[in-house]
Every structure is written in C-alpha cells, then in structure tokens.
Amino acid sequence: MADEITNGFTVEDGEYDASQIQVLEGLEAVRKRPGMYIGSTSSSGLHHLIYEIVDNSIDEALAGACDEISVTIGKDGTITVMDNGRGIPIDVQEQTGKSALEVVFTVLHAGGKFGGGGYKVSGGLHGVGASVVNALSEWLHVRVHKNEQIYEMKFSRGDIVQELTVVGKTDKTGTEVTFMPDHEIFDDCNFSYEIIHSRMREQAFLNGGLKITTCDERAGCETSDTMLYEGGIRQFVQYLNRNKTPLHDNVIYLADERNDSTAEVAFQYCGDVYNEFLLSFANNINTPDGGMHETGFKAALTRVINDYGKKANMLKGEDKLSGEDCREGITAVISVRLMEAQFEGQTKSKLGNSEIRTFVDNLLTEKLTAFLEENPTVARSMLDKAITASRAREAARKARENIRRKNALEGMSLPGKLFDCNESDPALTEIYIVEGDSAGGSAKGGRDSRFQAILPLFGKMLNVEKARVDKVYGNEKLTPVITALGAGIGEDFDEAKLRYHKVIIMSDADVDGSHIRTLLLTFFFRFMRPLVEGGYVYAAQPPLFKLTRGKNVRYVLDNNELDQAMTEMRGEDGKGKVDITRNKGLGEMDAHELWDTTMNPETRVLKQIKLTDAIQADEVFTVLMGEKVEPRKEYIEKNAKYAVDLDI
Numbered sequence: 001m002a003d004e005i006t007n008g009f010t011v012e013d014g015e016y017d018a019s020q021i022q023v024l025e026g027l028e029a030v031r032k033r034p035g036m037y038i039g040s041t042s043s044s045g046l047h048h049l050i051y052e053i054v055d056n057s058i059d060e061a062l063a064g065a066c067d068e069i070s071v072t073i074g075k076d077g078t079i080t081v082m083d084n085g086r087g088i089p090i091d092v093q094e095q096t097g098k099s100a101l102e103v104v105f106t107v108l109h110a111g112g113k114f115g116g117g118g119y120k121v122s123g124g125l126h127g128v129g130a131s132v133v134n135a136l137s138e139w140l141h142v143r144v145h146k147n148e149q150i151y152e153m154k155f156s157r158g159d160i161v162q163e164l165t166v167v168g169k170t171d172k173t174g175t176e177v178t179f180m181p182d183h184e185i186f187d188d189c190n191f192s193y194e195i196i197h198s199r200m201r202e203q204a205f206l207n208g209g210l211k212i213t214t215c216d217e218r219a220g221c222e223t224s225d226t227m228l229y230e231g232g233i234r235q236f237v238q239y240l241n242r243n244k245t246p247l248h249d250n251v252i253y254l255a256d257e258r259n260d261s262t263a264e265v266a267f268q269y270c271g272d273v274y275n276e277f278l279l280s281f282a283n284n285i286n287t288p289d290g291g292m293h294e295t296g297f298k299a300a301l302t303r304v305i306n307d308y309g310k311k312a313n314m315l316k317g318e319d320k321l322s323g324e325d326c327r328e329g330i331t332a333v334i335s336v337r338l339m340e341a342q343f344e345g346q347t348k349s350k351l352g353n354s355e356i357r358t359f360v361d362n363l364l365t366e367k368l369t370a371f372l373e374e375n376p377t378v379a380r381s382m383l384d385k386a387i388t389a390s391r392a393r394e395a396a397r398k399a400r401e402n403i404r405r406k407n408a409l410e411g412m413s414l415p416g417k418l419f420d421c422n423e424s425d426p427a428l429t430e431i432y433i434v435e436g437d438s439a440g441g442s443a444k445g446g447r448d449s450r451f452q453a454i455l456p457l458f459g460k461m462l463n464v465e466k467a468r469v470d471k472v473y474g475n476e477k478l479t480p481v482i483t484a485l486g487a488g489i490g491e492d493f494d495e496a497k498l499r500y501h502k503v504i505i506m507s508d509a510d511v512d513g514s515h516i517r518t519l520l521l522t523f524f525f526r527f528m529r530p531l532v533e534g535g536y537v538y539a540a541q542p543p544l545f546k547l548t549r550g551k552n553v554r555y556v557l558d559n560n561e562l563d564q565a566m567t568e569m570r571g572e573d574g575k576g577k578v579d580i581t582r583n584k585g586l587g588e589m590d591a592h593e594l595w596d597t598t599m600n601p602e603t604r605v606l607k608q609i610k611l612t613d614a615i616q617a618d619e620v621f622t623v624l625m626g627e628k629v630e631p632r633k634e635y636i637e638k639n640a641k642y643a644v645d646l647d648i
C-alpha cells in the first residue's frame, strides 16, 4: 500500500523511515520553489546563499568559540567559507542514527535546533539553514577539523555523494564549506565581490573583535580585504561619518544586557548634516523598517535631550524640541540581540518584540542622562544643534502655512509652468520634469497630452544636502515640483495624494544633465522618500546617437549598442554610408523625435530609480552633494564611469 505524502510523492510502505521522507520532501520542495526559501533566484538570492552559511560561523563566534572567518570567491566561481570554531559535531546522534553534520546539510530548518549559543530567529528568510544552500548547489563539500582529524562529506543538489570520511590529520579546529551554486536554479551565478565585501564589513562592525577576511581569486579580479574592528559599532559610526564633519570628537556608546537580551547603541552628530541616518539591527540582521528597538531609541533620545535642556536652562518653560529636531545630523547604529526575534511587515524587516522598546528606552534614559551630566560641552553642542533645528523647523512651518493659505486663496493653483494632462487618474498619468526652455518646448509639443504632463525647470536647483528645511519650503525652484506632484513633503508627504504615478526626470545625457538629475534625486530622497521607495521615480533615457542612411533614421541609446546598430544599418553588402551624429541635447530634438525616442511608452527606455542600499545612498549623497571637497574629487575619479549613470 502506498502512503500519500502531501506534495504528491508516493512512497511504498517500509521503504523509507520517517526522517528520510522528511529529507526528500524538504529538499525537493526547496528546489521546486527556491524563492520561498531565499527570496529570489536573482543576484540577491544567490548572495543569500553565502549569508546562510556565514551565519553559522557567526553563531559560533557569538558562542565565544571562533574569532576568524573567511569568505573566498574561488577561481572557478565557487564560494568557500571557513572558520576557526569547534567544527560541526560529527558524532552520530541516537534518535536519527546520523551525524549532526549530515542533519545540518540534509534536513530543512535544522540550523539552531541542536547545540547552543545561537539566537533563534523567526519569520523572514533568515536562518533557513545550510540544507537550503546544499539543495541549491550543484555540489557542496564540507570539511571539519576536529579531534586531530579532518572529516569530509560531499553532496550534489542535496544528495549525499560521499559519506562522512576521515581524509587526513590536523592540529586545528574549524569548519570549511565550499559550494558551487546550481546553474539550473539561478539566472546568473556570478558573485559580486563588492556585495560580499560590504556585507561582511557590516558583520565585522556588528561583531567587534571578530576578524573577517574576504578574498576574490578569479582571474583578473584578485583582491582581498581583512576587517577587524575592536571598537564594534562605535567604529561603524566613525566609518559612516568619515566624509562628514563631526560635532563632537567621540562617538557616544551605550550598552546593556538584561535577561537573555543585549542592546548597544552608538551615535555621533555632524554639524554640516541636516538629515538623520539611523541603522538598526536585530541579531545582526538589518531592520530597514525599524521597529521596537528604534522606537525605544527615538522616544528616549527626545525625552533625555529635552530634560537636559530644561535642567541646563537652555530651554525656556514651554519650549519643546521635537524628535526630528533632536535627531538632525545624527548618525546612529542600534544593535540588539534577543531570543526568538519576531520580524514583521511585508518584507520582514521590522522588529516586533515590544519588550525591546522599554529595554532600549531604559538604556538611554539611564546612561545618556549620566553621559550628558558628565560631558557638558558635548551636551551643549547637541542642544544648540537641536535648538537651531527647531527654529528652522518653525520657520519652515510658517512657510508651509503660507503656501497652504496661498493655495486656499487661489484655489489650489498648479504651477504656471506646468502643462498638465487631461486624464485625472494618477495611476494612468506621468509627469516629465524637464530641464530648460527649449527641451520643455519639444516635450510639450511631442507629448501625448491625454496622460503626459510636462514641468519645465529653469536655472540652478537648490542643493538640499546643504540646506535646512526652512530653505526648502518656499524655494522658488522646488515649489513648482512640490505643488505639481501634489503630495506634500517631509512628514506631510502623502502617497495617496500623488497626482502622477510616474515621475520622470528628463535631462541631457551629459555632465550638466546628470547634475540636475542628482539634485532632484537628492531632493526626492531627503524630502519625499516614499516616492523613491514606492518606485514612482524614473529617469528618461534620451538616445546618445542618431544614425542616418538616406531616408532611414535610427536612434541609439549608448556606446554599447552603436557597433551593432551600424552593422545592421549598413545592410547586407556592408557598404551603405551611415552618418552618425551625437545628440547634443534634448533641446536639439524636435517634438517628433523626442516622442519617438524618449517619450512614447511603446518605444522608450525608462530607468526606474531604486533605493538599493541605504548606506550606499547616504554615501553617494554626502560625498557628491556635501561640504567636503576631497572625498568628492576622490569619488568622481574612482567612479568616473558611473558619474553619468548614477543609480541610487
């Protein structure tokens, strides 16, 4: 008789025992629906494989049993992760008749279920375990140094190829895993050293004292980096502020532990910065949507600063600094560790454990209060900064009120320069923000006015990176953008009021065009973040070249396509004479050309602006738009080829 197994397998009685069925079911399921386990089969899923393996070594470090980890991209494109921990246990367990090592690699969710020292994680894609990596690898080899022996076991697509074997002697302990990702599963098996390196740097900061080495052995890309930060998240903040001007010399660091949890915060204010930069982690996992640890931090910071201001007579009676005032110019890293972390929200990137809020709140209330008492100079500069921020915000509020009143009087007037479209459903409409008069003219002539609006901009944009909020409200260059989009800015921003669901920046493919685009993106990033996060922002891609052969005209987007297009146009004899002209600017195209190449949804290429990595975006903006000149020069020299193709 055959037993029905949930996912459609039938198994003859007695042929398999229960654990074998579980293995089959488990790893088969992973190969069938890899996205369920690692998020996607694109680059992000591919790199997720590494983090799954490395997490095990970091758990070993957290247990105090390991202080070195290395991650190597091999010549053949494989990944090797190595640590100097105790080595995965190889003795046979009684219940299963298998080694712990075999269970780790063949049973789904085995990670964290045996041994101790690790922090259990629930929800999200984190900690799905080494068996998932095994199932999604063409092959995977593991070597354990333990008991003076080297043990080895080999797998292919999750199946055992070589049982646990002693292959040599050793005087060390540790674990080494090498895997080749499965080309049948992943769209592209090319690992990015940059992605691995920056992730491992983050982990090295979060686990102070742990030495992490990354290495690329692929031909032509040979490189390696060793990261060891005794200062932990303190050094993380220093690193994040390296291109900024700190308000006080030392990073403020506070830490505590309670029951089974630990909390650490490190922060430093910068005088030349007007936004806040908060990075938070739970069990070494980034929580970009914040959660209870961030809520506790923000609430306590505001309260402690206000209390100090009152005591020091820097704030009069009714004066109160808002949370935003107290965080202007701050760079902060919050890191908590807890048992049974709950990750919430659609992307599982928000910490839900409410006991952590009071824990972090208490930590700041006690220790920051004491710190401010003991360091009055630092305390005063912090208070001064927050008070200035508060005054600017008050000025901004008045400016905003003025705009509102004016709008009410004039009946919610749209900017005079806006050429609006007829359609009123935002989901169907787009707005082109265009630089300059002539380009605006062609765009107006070329557009499909049923659903495309045009907003021409004139003259130099305000660089919001160097300005406070009060300068932004009422700025004559920005106001038309704000009113045309209709959704407000800053705290007021309301996605639901957005008048167009595609906001397309159309600027020339030269340095000036790129500058305008960067200024607008900086503004959106700092003052309309949900607009960027919601994927509403695009960059139009006007063609760089125009090819003509007799009456035939063809536009080419960039250098990469040029040769191919030339060959095709010359025709079969290869003799046709083709003229190439380089497009000098949007203004040089007539309305028809602009429609055909850049605005017609059927033929145009739009680049959606994505917010990939908060650290990287903050870096790009502070470096490109901030005060310090040296890092900007360095950045542009180093990234010359990206400077015209900025993609945050």
Ligand code: TSJ
Pocket: 052, 053, 054, 056, 057, 060, 081, 082, 083, 085, 086, 087, 088, 089, 104, 114, 115, 116, 130, 175, 176, 177
């Ligand atoms: F899981 C894995 F295979 F992906 C993996 C695990 C990969 C790598 C690169 C390292 C590890 C790993 C596991 N490093 N260190 C450990 N440690 C243990 O598994 C271990 C060792 C001893 C004891 C003990 O109680 O004696 C407990 C544990 C969990």
